[in-house]
Amino acid sequence: MNIWIVCEGEPLPINGLNGRLMRGGMFATQLALLDYRVTWWSSTFLHYEKKYISDELQTILVNPTLKLKLLHSPNGYNKNISFKRIRYSKDLGREFRKQSRKEDRPDIIYCSWPLIDFAYEAIKFGHEFNIPVVIDIRDFWPDIFIQPFPKRLQPIVKLGISCFLRRKVSYVMKSATSVVGVIPKALDFAKSYGRVLQEQDHVVHLAYDNTPVLTEESSAANFLWENYGLQKNKCIVSYIGSISNRIGDFDTLIEAAKKCEDPSVIFVFCGTGNYFAELTERCKDLKNVIIPGYRNRAEIQALLKLSTFGLLAYRNTDDFIDSLPNKFGEYLSQGLIILTSLRGASRQILEKENCGTYYQDASSLLECITRIHYSTLEKEQMTQNALNLFHREFDASQVYSDFYKFLEATAYVAKNKG
Structure with a gap:
């Protein structure tokens, strides 16, 4: 054909x-x-x-x-x-x-x-x-x-x-x-x-295509995140995507990072865009924030394997409020619990499938992270629900x-x- x-x-x-x-x-x-x-x-x-x-x-x-x-x-x-x-x-x-x-x-x-x-x-x-x-x-x-x-x-x-x-x-x-x-x-x-x-x-x-990367690429990617001090025993909250202030609500993420007093929680904002320099400057004194810039597929996959949460940190504009962006399936593929600021389709699916939750502001974001991270049974169930949803509808x-x-x-x- x-x-x-x-x-x-x-x-x-x-x-x-x-x-x-x-x-x-x-x-x-x-x-x-x-x-x-x-x-x-x-x-x-x-x-x-x-x-x-x-x-x-x-x-x-x-x-x-x-x-x-x-x-x-x-x-x-x-x-x-x-x-x-x-x-x-x-x-x-x-x-x-x-x-x-x-x-x-x-x-x-x-x-x-x-x-x-x-x-x-x-x-x-x-x-x-x-x-x-x-x-x-x-x-x-x-x-x-x-x-x-x-x-x-x-x-x-x-x-x-x-x-x-x-x-x-x-x-x-x-x-x-x-x-x-x-x-x-x-x-x-x-x-x-x-x-x-x-x-x-x-x-x-x-x-999302969840085909594993080559072993040598995976080893190099793991070494990268080890140098950043990321380990599986940490509570890693990852954002993957464009660093654009028109699209992403980085003000809320920065405020949450500033308010967070739990040393096990680390925020990773991964990507590039026209807001990258300003975001880096605003976060330069925050020890719990890592901004590694653009990373390749192997490095992203390795990061998500280490992460507990994936962020859909978008503004509720008409073009995004009901969106299910590429990273939705990508987060699910590694069993990440998705935290969304969007009030539309993503929130509805996450609440229905019990594999993520909606946050309204920095305080509610931190509350979601802390509650789920320290509730072992809930965290394990939401992780499994995420994997089930991926294989059923996003693989x-x-x-x-x-x-x-x-x-x-x-x-x-x-x-x-x-």
Whole structure:
């Protein structure tokens, strides 16, 4: 089967680039290993690093069954929500429209949402050549565009956005062969733009590939954390992700660390981002905080094996309140008890499955850590519940295997209809 992955903004499997593969990347590489012919449409601009790897269209053969088509836009952006990024989206859509006609036609197209114009052109291509298109909703564009504006201006901005973009968004949502999403709210989003949900529309969680790293990589990673003084007998509370103050609620974490008088509790804030320098400066005198910067997959896996708790320390903005980010499954894979500041989907799942808890502020965060850490039976039960939930709903080997079968069946039905 020939499949196109239309997915921008994720790390790419190119030598010399950092970043662990995310959902689209995992789909592309795993499908290629299963002997599908895969073309991954992405961009020469790296979303997380905010830099280019080329100033022109690139075609890269990763292996005999996986090809990267990296489209180029001159409108690289610094802010994730910005007018320049909207222009960037339009550029990629226009380039996809031109370049897609030069490639062998696929049996099915999997397209992640956003970007709006990328998805819009993928749907148009699918209609033109009778090819099924599956839209995977991960972010609620354009609804989140109003967030940077003052509250008093948001109704006006929302009206303007609706005038300019609603037609395209509605076209995509109504016309997709199937709509999937990482949480149930994603399907509600599709409905809000006119889609009548169908049997093939469903939730596919952001799953995590828990394949063990190589022994030599694991040994080096363990040595790193030993040098930081981390041991299994400590109560390690880990945050893995972007160090961005717009996304992460680091004020609460810092306050909790300052208030914490238990010497066995250590906070680890792992990652990089535009708030990294300020976070490091604010925590420089805190002996119970470690900020090791960006770490590779082996080092993250080793850290989580040592940890008791995993932090989902996000602000309750419209685009995050109901999110289940990549690290949700990653924490569960090692049996971590998840502490979330989010009031939406993550809290509901954690409380239902008894494998984590919600905290409101620094005091309640510390109370959760202390209570669970010193209640051995509760801690062991929550750890086991986390592992059970992972294997049932967030293990990539199962979740994505089922999704690949779904893509294959969708392509088969479309082909036989034609």
